Amino acid sequence: VAFPSASRVVTLTTDFGSGSGYVAEMKGRILHAATPCTLVDIAHDVAAHDIRAAAWLVARACFAFPPGTLHVVVVDPGVGTVRRLVWARLDSSEHARPQSAGQEFLCPDNGVLSLALAAHPLMAARDLIVAPDTTATFHGRDILAPAAARLLDGAAPETLGPAADRLVQLGWPKPRETAVGIEGEVIHVDTFGNIVTNLPAALLPRLVAAGRLHVGGHVVATIVRTYGDAAPGTTVALVGSQGFIEAAVVQGRAAEQLATGLGTPAVIPTNPRR
Amino acid sequence: VAFPSASRVVTLTTDFGSGSGYVAEMKGRILHAATPCTLVDIAHDVAAHDIRAAAWLVARACFAFPPGTLHVVVVDPGVGTVRRLVWARLDSSEHARPQSAGQEFLCPDNGVLSLALAAHPLMAARDLIVAPDTTATFHGRDILAPAAARLLDGAAPETLGPAADRLVQLGWPKPRETAVGIEGEVIHVDTFGNIVTNLPAALLPRLVAAGRLHVGGHVVATIVRTYGDAAPGTTVALVGSQGFIEAAVVQGRAAEQLATGLGTPAVIPTNPRR
Amino acid sequence: VAFPSASRVVTLTTDFGSGSGYVAEMKGRILHAATPCTLVDIAHDVAAHDIRAAAWLVARACFAFPPGTLHVVVVDPGVGTVRRLVWARLDSSEHARPQSAGQEFLCPDNGVLSLALAAHPLMAARDLIVAPDTTATFHGRDILAPAAARLLDGAAPETLGPAADRLVQLGWPKPRETAVGIEGEVIHVDTFGNIVTNLPAALLPRLVAAGRLHVGGHVVATIVRTYGDAAPGTTVALVGSQGFIEAAVVQGRAAEQLATGLGTPAVIPTNPRR
Numbered sequence: 001v002a003f004p005s006a007s008r009v010v011t012l013t014t015d016f017g018s019g020s021g022y023v024a025e026m027k028g029r030i031l032h033a034a035t036p037c038t039l040v041d042i043a044h045d046v047a048a049h050d051i052r053a054a055a056w057l058v059a060r061a062c063f064a065f066p067p068g069t070l071h072v073v074v075v076d077p078g079v080g081t082v083r084r085l086v087w088a089r090l091d092s093s094e095h096a097r098p099q100s101a102g103q104e105f106l107c108p109d110n111g112v113l114s115l116a117l118a119a120h121p122l123m124a125a126r127d128l129i130v131a132p133d134t135t136a137t138f139h140g141r142d143i144l145a146p147a148a149a150r151l152l153d154g155a156a157p158e159t160l161g162p163a164a165d166r167l168v169q170l171g172w173p174k175p176r177e178t179a180v181g182i183e184g185e186v187i188h189v190d191t192f193g194n195i196v197t198n199l200p201a202a203l204l205p206r207l208v209a210a211g212r213l214h215v216g217g218h219v220v221a222t223i224v225r226t227y228g229d230a231a232p233g234t235t236v237a238l239v240g241s242q243g244f245i246e247a248a249v250v251q252g253r254a255a256e257q258l259a260t261g262l263g264t265p266a267v268i269p270t271n272p273r274r
Numbered sequence: 275v276a277f278p279s280a281s282r283v284v285t286l287t288t289d290f291g292s293g294s295g296y297v298a299e300m301k302g303r304i305l306h307a308a309t310p311c312t313l314v315d316i317a318h319d320v321a322a323h324d325i326r327a328a329a330w331l332v333a334r335a336c337f338a339f340p341p342g343t344l345h346v347v348v349v350d351p352g353v354g355t356v357r358r359l360v361w362a363r364l365d366s367s368e369h370a371r372p373q374s375a376g377q378e379f380l381c382p383d384n385g386v387l388s389l390a391l392a393a394h395p396l397m398a399a400r401d402l403i404v405a406p407d408t409t410a411t412f413h414g415r416d417i418l419a420p421a422a423a424r425l426l427d428g429a430a431p432e433t434l435g436p437a438a439d440r441l442v443q444l445g446w447p448k449p450r451e452t453a454v455g456i457e458g459e460v461i462h463v464d465t466f467g468n469i470v471t472n473l474p475a476a477l478l479p480r481l482v483a484a485g486r487l488h489v490g491g492h493v494v495a496t497i498v499r500t501y502g503d504a505a506p507g508t509t510v511a512l513v514g515s516q517g518f519i520e521a522a523v524v525q526g527r528a529a530e531q532l533a534t535g536l537g538t539p540a541v542i543p544t545n546p547r548r
Numbered sequence: 549v550a551f552p553s554a555s556r557v558v559t560l561t562t563d564f565g566s567g568s569g570y571v572a573e574m575k576g577r578i579l580h581a582a583t584p585c586t587l588v589d590i591a592h593d594v595a596a597h598d599i600r601a602a603a604w605l606v607a608r609a610c611f612a613f614p615p616g617t618l619h620v621v622v623v624d625p626g627v628g629t630v631r632r633l634v635w636a637r638l639d640s641s642e643h644a645r646p647q648s649a650g651q652e653f654l655c656p657d658n659g660v661l662s663l664a665l666a667a668h669p670l671m672a673a674r675d676l677i678v679a680p681d682t683t684a685t686f687h688g689r690d691i692l693a694p695a696a697a698r699l700l701d702g703a704a705p706e707t708l709g710p711a712a713d714r715l716v717q718l719g720w721p722k723p724r725e726t727a728v729g730i731e732g733e734v735i736h737v738d739t740f741g742n743i744v745t746n747l748p749a750a751l752l753p754r755l756v757a758a759g760r761l762h763v764g765g766h767v768v769a770t771i772v773r774t775y776g777d778a779a780p781g782t783t784v785a786l787v788g789s790q791g792f793i794e795a796a797v798v799q800g801r802a803a804e805q806l807a808t809g810l811g812t813p814a815v816i817p818t819n820p821r822r
Contacts (some may be wrong), residue, residue, distance in 0.1 A: 006305065006309060006310045007310055009302075009305050011298065016739060016740075017739030017740075018589075018593070019294075019566075019591045019592070019593035019594070020290065020738060021590055021591050021592070021605040021608050021609045022738075022739075022789075024559065024588055024589065024590040024609040024612070025608065025609050025612040027588050028559075028588070028609065028611075028612030028613035028614070028617070029612050030612050031557050031588070031613060031617075033554060034554055034582035035554060036553070036554045036586075038313070039578075039586070040298055040301050040302070040305070041292075041298065042295055042298040043294070043295055043298070044293070045292070045293035046293070048740055048799070049799050055297040061295045061298040061680035062302075063302075064299040064300075064301035064302030064303050065305060066302070066305055066306050067303070069305075077775075077780075077799055078776045079774060079775060079776055083776075087668070093529035095551070102304075123677060135789055137775065137786065137788055137789045139785075142787065149623075157742060158346065165368070190294060191290060191291030191293060191294035191296075192291075192294075192322055200447075220290075223571075225410045226353060226355065226411050227351075227411065228351070228352045228355035228357075232351075238410075239411075240411055241296075241409055241411045241412035241415065251322070251323050258503070259341055280579065280581060280582055280583060280585070281584055283576075283579050284785075285576075291569075292566065312579060312584070312587070314572055314576070314579070314587065315566075315572065316569055316572040317567045317568070317572070319566070319567035320567070330579040334573065335569045335572040335576065336570050336576075337576075338574075338576030338577050339579060340576070340579055340580050342812070343576070343579075348630075464568055464570075465564060465565030465568035466564075466565075466568075466596055499684045500627060500629070500685050501625075501627060501685065502625065502626045502627055502629035502631075503629065506625075512684075512685065515570075515683055515685045515686035515687055515689065523598050525625050536693070
């Protein structure tokens with residue numbers, strides 16, 4: 001595994017809250033590594049214990065990083081129980097350089113990698129060996145951060161523990177083709193209030209042919225390439241930067257205006273508008 | 275251009291929200307550079323699409339950085355439309371070392387550099403060439419971040435695109451001398467609730483002579499050198515750290531107590547108090 | 549003093565708010581150092597002027613960092629007044645490597661190191677010499693950050709100013725043994741709503757023997773090793789990751805559910821439950 005000449009990147013994603021001090025404790029432990037690294041926060045304000053929200057953030061952000069980046073994810077309602085802690089490497093060659101070593105992860109095996117695994121195959125995984133005298137409430141600081149430091153200093157992942165065959169994968173809603181059209185749903189609301197559906201970008205021709213997107217009881221009839229293509233206040237449908245069809249209000253907050261949230265139906269109707 | 279021996283600094287200012295994951299995506303792309311850099315967040319909780327608030331933050335913070343720092347600013351309500359994306363270099367020699375290379379910027383040309391340009395002359399600017407197949411909704415990640423990585427790796431700014439003569443500059447309210455006195459207004463409320471006016475520090479002798487500052491309907495009659503010079507709860511006027519006259523409540527929140535916001539009149543009256 | 553081979557770490561703890569831009573100004577000044585460093589945020593959303601909250605965060609997080617880390621703390625309601633600014637080094641050898649150089653600090657001498665000093669002895673301290681023409685409202689940027697840059701570049705702490713013998717230490721409530729039991733109180737509520745008491749981990753056998761913890765008017769009768777040992781919604785008592793007994797609601801927010809805050813009595817009763 002050859003890394004770029006710049007120092008290796010370690011990201012952190014937690015539900016600790018950026019003001020908690022817990023994130024800093026983890027970084028302090030990671031920085032005990034003798035090898036320089038670059039620390040990057042993905043997010044620390046994930047809703048407490050919300051594994052699905054963390055899985056979304058991680059899957060979105062992780063493949064933007066250079067090959068060999070180590071992503072430490074701690075959204076862990078089961079801390080201290082028998083759930084496994086794992087190291088994993090995902091292939092990401094289609095996104096990265098030819099010599100890609102993939103993206104690496106240290107996290108509880110609770111489904112937090114589900115969406116990343118849906119996009120990229122698992123190359124290798126290890127069950128972390130946990131010393132029996134480890135404190136029971138903060139595995140992020142006491143197990144994952146030291147493991148990250150060891151990896152930075154060149155330890156082989158094989159030394160972390162025995163091979164793991166597969167990781168927990170949470171089910172995610174998939175769009176279905178029915179008599180009414182392609183039925184999907186809202187799977188994310190971003191910080192701008194944009195409503196992200198599970199309808200992939202590949203369905204854009206279908207959306208354009210239909211001429212509208214139904215979101216809950218609302219009909220979004222303006223289909224654009226980008227937010228700036230319509231006047232402020234217009235409700236639009238477009239392909240968002242993560243490759244899914246979304247609904248947005250230009251310079252406004254669609255989630256509030258359309259009163260939608262996770263699970264709201266999002267449908268590309270079969271019949272063109274009359 | 276000679277940089278300090280420590281690694282080059284790249285700052286980020288956005289309205290993405292620090293919990294959005296979008297900032298991390300940009301950092302991931304920047305870190306594809308082979309050259310090490312130091313990433314610093316200026317702010318990511320700028321009110322969505324508020325170009326003026328971003329212009330304030332950037333102008334305040336950017337000149338504190340070492341020469342050659344690259345500031346990436348993405349508050350971009352016009353993303354995907356014809357507004358230009360630019361690289362710019364501002365002179366900052368009065369603030370920095372003699373060998374200053376100035377401060378550099380990558381941003382949409384929408385006025386976000388207005389206040390920085392009011393303080394320091396533009397040395398050079400380039401229109402970024404945007405490939406026609408670029409995604410339309412996230413130029414920060416897909417255009418500005420890769421441009422930052424190229425610059426880090428030594429690309430000359432000239433290779434980014436053709437020269438740009440001038441940048442968009444938004445008008446900003448300026449104080450006016452009238453019969454009542456010097457009439458300014460509130461242009462910023464900081465995180466402590468301190469009320470920053472557009473009355474520059476040079477007007478302090480006038481303020482001291484007047485003995486009071488009018489803010490909206492309130493009279494602030496205690497003029498101090500620093501917050502700690504008056505008892506907690508006192509409403510004071512002073513010169514803030516950014517060089518403007520401000521009103522503050524010692525260990526309190528002036529904005530709430532004086533019920534002021536952007537645009538509230540702030541006046542140094544002509545006649546001394548009777 | 550020998551530092552690890554990775555670059556020296558500088559942490560920042562302030563009450564500026566992460567969106568204020570003030571933190572970035574300080575970082576910009578620190579990065580004028582010619583020597584590379586790694587900047588880490590501990591927290592910037594400390595309640596404005598709350599020295600005790602900052603003292604808690606600093607004491608919790610600082611000893612997780614490598615020896616020689618420099619912690620810059622700016623919660624400073626007395627900015628611009630005669631309170632001293634200090635550099636200090638605390639021994640932390642029990643927590644760190646044998647060659648530990650301890651943890652270093654730059655901060656106002658207002659008690660913000662009280663809790664860290666309660667855990668680790670003061671090795672050395674200096675009064676920072678403040679130039680008379682320094683701006684009066686932002687000593688973090690104008691005095692502490694440049695001092696940090698000088699230390700990074702190898703300046704001896706002795707050059708910062710004269711030796712300081714002792715630092716301000718705020719009193720902190722200590723548990724008392726009374727007829728009812730061991731009476732402590734709530735000293736911190738974390739971002740998960742967990743209620744941290746001043747009852748140290750060493751009292752766990754007493755807690756287990758008592759079979760319950762009284763928090764305000766509530767009786768917490770489920771004593772566990774970790775959050776995951778009880779069903780979601782259960783109110784539990786346990787030893788938290790910072791070494792104090794705490795009360796928590798599994799996957800919930802104890803502070804709200806038990807209506808407790810700082811100062812709420814927390815008692816391990818003498819008599820086992822009838």
